[in-house]
Amino acid sequence: MSRILMKGNEAIAVAAIKGGIDAFFGYPITPQNEIPEYLSKHMLLNNKVFVQAESEVAAINMVYGAAGAGARVMTSSSSPGIALKQEGISYMCGAQLPCVIVSVMRGGPGLGGIQPSQADYYQATRGGGNGDYQLIVYAPETIQETIDIMKESFDTADFYRNPVLVLVDGLIGQMMESVDIDKPIKKRSVPKKDYATTGTKNHTGRNTINSLFLDPQELENHNLLLNKKYQTIKQNETKYEMINVEDADYVIVAYGTMSRICRSAIENLQKTGLKVGMIRPISLWPFPKAAFDAIPKSCKGILCAEMSMGQMLDDVLISNNGRHQVGFFGRTGGMVPEPEEIVDAIMNFPDKVVK
Amino acid sequence: MEVKYKKSLGLTDTPLTYCPGCTHGIIHKLVAESLEELGLLGDAVGVASVGCSVFSYLFFNCDMQQAPHGRACAEATGIKRILPDNIVFTYQGDGDLASIGIAETIHAANRGENITVIFVNNAIYGMTGGQMAPTTLIGQKTTTSQDGRTTANHGNPIKISEIFSQIEGVAYLERVAAYDPKRVLRAKAAIKKAFTYQKEKRGFTLIEVLSTCPVNWGKNPVDALKWVKTDMAEVFPLGIFKDKGENNE
Numbered sequence: 001m002s003r004i005l006m007k008g009n010e011a012i013a014v015a016a017i018k019g020g021i022d023a024f025f026g027y028p029i030t031p032q033n034e035i036p037e038y039l040s041k042h043m044l045l046n047n048k049v050f051v052q053a054e055s056e057v058a059a060i061n062m063v064y065g066a067a068g069a070g071a072r073v074m075t076s077s078s079s080p081g082i083a084l085k086q087e088g089i090s091y092m093c094g095a096q097l098p099c100v101i102v103s104v105m106r107g108g109p110g111l112g113g114i115q116p117s118q119a120d121y122y123q124a125t126r127g128g129g130n131g132d133y134q135l136i137v138y139a140p141e142t143i144q145e146t147i148d149i150m151k152e153s154f155d156t157a158d159f160y161r162n163p164v165l166v167l168v169d170g171l172i173g174q175m176m177e178s179v180d181i182d183k184p185i186k187k188r189s190v191p192k193k194d195y196a197t198t199g200t201k202n203h204t205g206r207n208t209i210n211s212l213f214l215d216p217q218e219l220e221n222h223n224l225l226l227n228k229k230y231q232t233i234k235q236n237e238t239k240y241e242m243i244n245v246e247d248a249d250y251v252i253v254a255y256g257t258m259s260r261i262c263r264s265a266i267e268n269l270q271k272t273g274l275k276v277g278m279i280r281p282i283s284l285w286p287f288p289k290a291a292f293d294a295i296p297k298s299c300k301g302i303l304c305a306e307m308s309m310g311q312m313l314d315d316v317l318i319s320n321n322g323r324h325q326v327g328f329f330g331r332t333g334g335m336v337p338e339p340e341e342i343v344d345a346i347m348n349f350p351d352k353v354v355k
Numbered sequence: 356m357e358v359k360y361k362k363s364l365g366l367t368d369t370p371l372t373y374c375p376g377c378t379h380g381i382i383h384k385l386v387a388e389s390l391e392e393l394g395l396l397g398d399a400v401g402v403a404s405v406g407c408s409v410f411s412y413l414f415f416n417c418d419m420q421q422a423p424h425g426r427a428c429a430e431a432t433g434i435k436r437i438l439p440d441n442i443v444f445t446y447q448g449d450g451d452l453a454s455i456g457i458a459e460t461i462h463a464a465n466r467g468e469n470i471t472v473i474f475v476n477n478a479i480y481g482m483t484g485g486q487m488a489p490t491t492l493i494g495q496k497t498t499t500s501q502d503g504r505t506t507a508n509h510g511n512p513i514k515i516s517e518i519f520s521q522i523e524g525v526a527y528l529e530r531v532a533a534y535d536p537k538r539v540l541r542a543k544a545a546i547k548k549a550f551t552y553q554k555e556k557r558g559f560t561l562i563e564v565l566s567t568c569p570v571n572w573g574k575n576p577v578d579a580l581k582w583v584k585t586d587m588a589e590v591f592p593l594g595i596f597k598d599k600g601e602n603n604e
Contacts (some may be wrong), residue, residue, distance in 0.1 A: 065433025197418035201397025
């Protein structure tokens with residue numbers, strides 16, 4: 001075990017190779033370019049596939065084809081690029097194909113900006129593709145956690161035959177931290193890919209990868225099957241961290257870069273004598289709803305803090321279920337708040353309460 | 356008793372969904388027979404597209420993937436890069452390939468992806484009920500060009516084989532038709548050659564097949580076949596547009 005200093009995007013690329021990917025397909029977009037740049041060299045050195053596609057649309061469909069052929073595949077992009085991939089993502093969920101998608105968020109809407117943002121929470125958890133589908137969405141807050149989640153995500157995707165989205169923002173992508181790239185992760189055994197289209201001489205019967213069911217009853221049955229899978233994922237794959245929630249005066253809910261800022265804010269608030277805890281969702285879907293049961297009755301309020309205009313806020317309101325007052329603090333467009341802004345939001349909580 | 360003719364092993368027993376007089380069925384047969392005769396059925400992975408041939412994943416007796424509209428060549432790229440020794444082909448119509456999927460198709464060709472594209476051009480959107488296609492002829496009436504396609508409003512029919520003949524990565528490119536037995540035999544030879552080139556890892560191969568759509572053209576099957584010969588082949592001349600093998604390029 002040795003620690004090295006590594007940039008977030010490069011760490012994602014290295015973790016993907018450690019996670020055993022066979023192929024990467026992507027298209028350049030800021031602020032995630034170090035991922036394809038690193039892989040363009042190292043995938044070929046490792047005798048693996050790297051293709052710079054003509055568009056994000058083509059890239060996700062190459063991922064679809066390769067995943068259908070039985071490979072461990074990945075793509076990465078940023079906000080407007082992830083928007084373009086939504087078609088392929090919906091098809092992959094429909095055809096039950098595994099892959100890992102990395103989204104390094106920047107400000108929006110439209111071309112937006114290139115500074116860090118969390119305004120794609122809806123895009124990640126609600127999707128922009130058609131139909132009843134869900135992505136498994138993980139939002140790490142450190143580069144080490146990003147590496148560990150990346151490596152685990154390939155197994156998770158294969159296990160459930162469903163895409164996994166790793167959601168970070170430009171700040172995590174661009175900053176450097178000390179990491180142990182070989183830190184052991186929890187391995188799980190994954191089923192053999194007997195669905196893969198490898199040619200009929202290589203398996204019994206005929207394999208087809210498909211998401212078309214013209215008979216409505218067949219399509220409903222297919223959706224029921226998918227839903228059963230999503231319910232299992234909800235039970236087994238929810239991840240979160242709880243910090244001092246049990247006797248908290250206020251509880252902050254934040255993920256990714258925002259949870260890092262809130263950690264500093266919580267330390268500063270402790271000096272004033274206020275007990276502030278935090279629920280940090282690591283899986284955004286499934287959302288850690290049960291964590292909210294641990295918030296004490298005496299808690300004066302929950303502050304949802306995001307680098308957006310309030311998207312995770314919906315899930316916080318649902319999970320809180322009217323038990324406590326909920327406030328919101330948000331910066332967006334690439335503005336990264338100072339811890340003092342969170343301190344102020346807690347100190348002036350009544351002003352932040354969502355009506 | 357000597358068997359003179361039987362259905363290709365390359366086709367399943369699923370009844371085809373094509374309209375009477377449509378030549379998709381013939382083209383399916385040619386692809387299936389070619390794969391069977393070349394001994395490639397067990398290696399083949401086909402990509403079905405969106406349009407009339409969307410169900411081709413049910414018809415071809417090999418492994419198949421069904422692609423989003425226009426994305427067949429991107430999917431085929433993903434498959435072929437993982438399985439370089441398999442035979443990977445797409446089966447696409449003119450709306451799928453020449454309109455929404457032209458970027459994916461051109462770039463797959465430009466990368467010289469070692470895949471075979473069967474491009475069925477019937478100058479109309481059949482599946483959705485007869486709308487104008489990028490290959491619709493000038494003056495041709497469709498549900499979205501009800502007084503006939505005009506150059507001023509819609510531009511001219513796009514000529515895929517002519518455009519793709521400029522691309523380095525293309526190893527074999529021929530436009531064929533299925534309007535009479537002679538042309539059908541020629542089409543089969545072209546398809547077989549494309550698969551052979553792929554097996555020999557020579558690069559991207561595309562066979563454009565002029566096909567019919569009697570229902571949406573408002574013609575009976577015989578007149579539809581005649582129209583391919585007299586009108587379509589005038590705009591889309593038949594022939595070999597590129598052959599890297601013979602020119603030894």
